[in-house]
Amino acid sequence: MxxxxxxxxxxxxxxxxxxxxxxxxxxxxxxxxxxxxxxxxxxxxxxxxxxxxxxxxxxxxxxxxxxxxxxxxxxxxxxxxxxxxKIELANAFALRWSIEKFAPGSIRVVVTGTNGKSTTTHMIQNILNHAGYNCYTNTDSKSEFNTLIDPVVSDQISRFKAKTKKPIDAMVVEVSEVQGWMDKLMKDHAYLMTDAVKPDVLVLTNITMDHIGLINSIEETYAEIYGALAAVEKSCQNNYAVLNYDDPLLRKMAGEIVTCPSIISHGSVEPDFNPDLTVKSDGIHHEDELFLKMEDLPFKSKHFLQNTMAAIGACLALNIDTSAIKAGILSYSPLNRRFSILYQEPLIIDDFAHNPDGITATIKSASEMSEGTLIILFAVRGSRGEVINRLNAEALASALQAVDYSLIITSSSEVVDELNTVHASEIEVVRKVMDEHKLEHTFKEELEDALNYTLNTAKKEDTILLIGAQGMDPAKDILNRIKGPE
Structure with a gap:
């Protein structure tokens, strides 16, 4: 160097x-x-x-x-x-320098997109660990370490090398698809961070609206996520892109690839294409051969299956032995708040659903598991504005149309910090959407009060779904105090 x-x-x-x-x-x-x-x-x-x-x-x-x-x-x-x-230039340089110094010969995967980044990243790391790699990842349950706002990833890489006392021979890096500082877009964030990592494999999970205020259209989101692909296209050295073909915008993006990277696709079989990986009634198939039986998979929600196929695709691109891939998936334990089952009677599910697509998919999966009423405790997103909260509320209202439900809304006022405080206008817009759709609901300002109310109204056969971003993060600890650990 x-x-x-x-x-x-x-x-x-x-x-x-x-x-x-x-x-x-x-x-x-x-x-x-x-x-x-x-x-x-x-x-x-x-x-x-x-x-x-x-x-x-x-x-x-x-x-x-x-x-x-x-x-x-x-x-x-x-x-x-x-x-x-631009501070991101410094942090991108620091990341590139740290990889060259502490992990120069490592195989590398970048995962980005709107939803599913953390689960996919974590699962790939679990597979690589099973394959015998000393694998670093920046993923945590809150996705706080996936940006160029500060030198967190470069700092972590050096400390991971020192802690493990072994060469870092694999890296799976989660990259925020959109990032900003003080309500200002950090333009080309995904490009800069991906270019610094120089991955062998890029995984793109999906493209949907989030980070309202930093960006205000799906076209802007597309452009920011495309930056990660542009970084991989630039290097063009036997690399791969793993794309979710159930997302029409990612299919469009695939059509813009001229020569490289090579594509590994996953999704539903349709008349005009047959993805490399797909889900059928008996399990996950790779090139029309059964790869994993449905009955063996630890989780079966749509999002989990999509994340699993993405992880399989990434590891196949890296030529990881199929037995290690299967072992890594079958032994996988999800990150905190990723469709986590907290209690069995009643069934209580906790999920970090924080944007429209996540809310819709999570409610669908939870409703399919419920034998009674689906009781939803929904935390309003604090200090994120009326637009994203209206979009979330519309998704919530739409998902509840065909569900036997009970709805409680909270602002979690006693447990959030000043960066996540729910403002009156944000509560108002969510409740207004419920009224527009004639959906009955109960509002509780404090999270503990809302949890007590939810537990007191639930029957053994009901399912309780806790959804929301930071406002629902403390729910597990509060439940443990109220009910005791499972």
Whole structure:
């Protein structure tokens, strides 16, 4: 690798260097993680932060927004401060550098799309672990580590190598399809992050509306997700794209591929095409041969089956032994809040359904499992605006039309932080949609109150579905306090 100096780094990220040109001895990380020699990346920093960095002995600080006397203090301390016009350029460089340093010969998969990223990423990692790879992934249950907002992935890669004390020979990286900072779109995020990883396989799950405010049309969403494919097309070195052909926009995207990457498709059989992987009544088929029996699969919801086919496709593209693929799927345990079954009597299902497609699919799957009434406890998305909440409410109303249901709505006011506080207008728009569709519902402001009400009205044969984003995250812990663990 080229020797990493502050001047070299500044040049690579279109930055301006204040202070000396020195060799960067450590890793890219956060200020509170930094050790002597490390390079710190922060979206903003003030003079106090510069002083802390210098006292910690870090090599330099990279920032987009120097505040207060940050520049003056750096000059007075003769400390390297790099100002970049876009923090994502710095974090993309850090990611690329970290992979080259700590995982240079690794096989790599990128997973992006609107829904199903975390489950698909996690399942691929489980398969690769079964195949004997020391596999890093950035996926967690809240999908908080899939962005170029900060140096989290580059920091994690170096620490994963140190923790496992073995070469990183595989990476599965979840990439946010759309990202922003302070309500401003971080344009080309999926392209930049995918290009930094340079994957052997790109998995695209689906394209639908989310992140309203950052983007406001399906066309914009398509363009941002296409960026990941454009990054793979650019390298064009025996790589693959795994595409969900049940999504018409991904079929359209497949039609725009000229020479590479090669496509592995999954979805329903239709007159004009037969995907490489498809679901039939007896299980998942690969090229018309039964690959996994339906009765053996740990979960059978539509979204889980789509995620499973995507994971199979990715691992087949990597030439992973089929016995390891099957073992990785059959032993798979889902991430928290991914159609998780919390209790059996009554059956309580918890799912991070936070946009229209996720809500529709989750209600359909839960209703098929219910032997009585489907009782839905729905958390309004806080501080996300009226548009996405209206779209979610419309999806909820549409999905309930053919279901024997009971609906409770909550704003989870006592458990959310200021970034997820539900505003009056957001509650109002959700309840207004229910009234427009003549759907009866009960509103409870606090989540614990809503959970108690839900439990008290449920019969043993009923199914309780907990859906929503951050507002429903604490539900499992509250239920454990109310009912005790299962």
């Amino acid at each position: 080229t020797e990493l100096t502050t001047s070299y780094l500044a040049n690579k990220i279109d930055g301006k260097l204040t202070g000396p040109d020195i060799v960067i001895q450590g890793i890219f990380t956060f200020l509170n993680h930094a050790k002597p020699g490390d390079a710190v990346i922060r979206h903003w920093i003030d003079e106090k932060g510069v002083e802390i960095a210098r006292n910690r002995g870090v090599s330099c600080v990279v920032t987009q927004n120097p505040k207060g006397d940050a520049v003056k203090t750096a000059q007075e301390l003769d400390f390297p401060l790099i100002i970049t016009p």
